Amino acid sequence: MQNKSYTASLFIISAPSGAGKSSLIQAYLASQTATPAKVSISHTTRDIRPGEQHGQHYHFIDKAQFEQMIAQNAFIEYAHVYDHYYGTSRKAIEDYLEQGIDIFLDIDWQGARQVRASMPEAKSIFILPPSLPELEKRLIKRGQDSEAIIQKRMKKAQSEMSHYSEYEYLIINDNFEQALHQLSMIIDTEKLKTVKQATRHQPLLAQLLSSSSLD
Template structure:
């Protein structure tokens, strides 16, 4: 049985990464796609685990060769998802999560109609700004820019299948988990898994 492809997007600071990491840690069948990026690694990030950190020349070569199923320019850095790596995991039966922005989500939907997309919302603008400051990763100029861009990003929520408001973390995680588990029980997946049972029941 092939796995499901999930797109999870959100404005920076909405808690998307924390939710996705918690989901992956509790669902053995779920894998997180590791994107390629040209941005420098942040403190504590590990190459090949958090991102594949590459230079502009390498990224451009991969993009020109058609190796990415989606790529985007976000905050002056480029990000891309390896198509072959994702397909390999799906064929092994794993559900794969793409933690990408709305630009990348549009590209994936155009090429992968069966994908499931989830948009994570903050409970308020004030909470979003507070979370950005609490991370301690950005200077004031970057925080201001992220806040300005958040409204534009959030306006694309209408393109997604599901909306989750990350007010209470455990509640939001429960909702995200429910979406993933429900997708596994779609008829097209269950038919492949239980062909012999259905044949017996209908004999």
């Protein structure tokens, strides 16, 4: 993917489990319709949660299938997170970007590093909870993980958060509406300042810059 140039943008969003990244991304996507955008659906070996659907939240596969995909170089990035494999399909990302669809990757810091290495133009955003007790409260409130899994995620939260400075933007998700507003501002700003966006306006530019329009 390294040498390809796309008009669509790729945003990496990371946060400790429960900080609110899925809710923020979904609310952002629901709030805007002007530009096509999607969240990448990762492959994972973790158990499916109540309410989740195969192919919608994740592609749920077993370890042997995941390792086969690694061997086939099918992932643009993959990592071991909370004792399970998670990875992003290279082909899915390339297809979306080629179709001009902006793409959001909800991935951990290890995956973010790998994506930056192959796509330096990717923009990255880290989301923090307002406090550790609030993070635990949100994991409990979500009601989808056992107490043991919640404790495992809480133990990992600080090591995940210690990577915040590798990201270009930081959002503290205390008040949800404010955090959503900040996320929207970051995305809009990045999209406006991207010079390659100019290719979307090619017919207008051609007209404005043509010598005949100066006559």
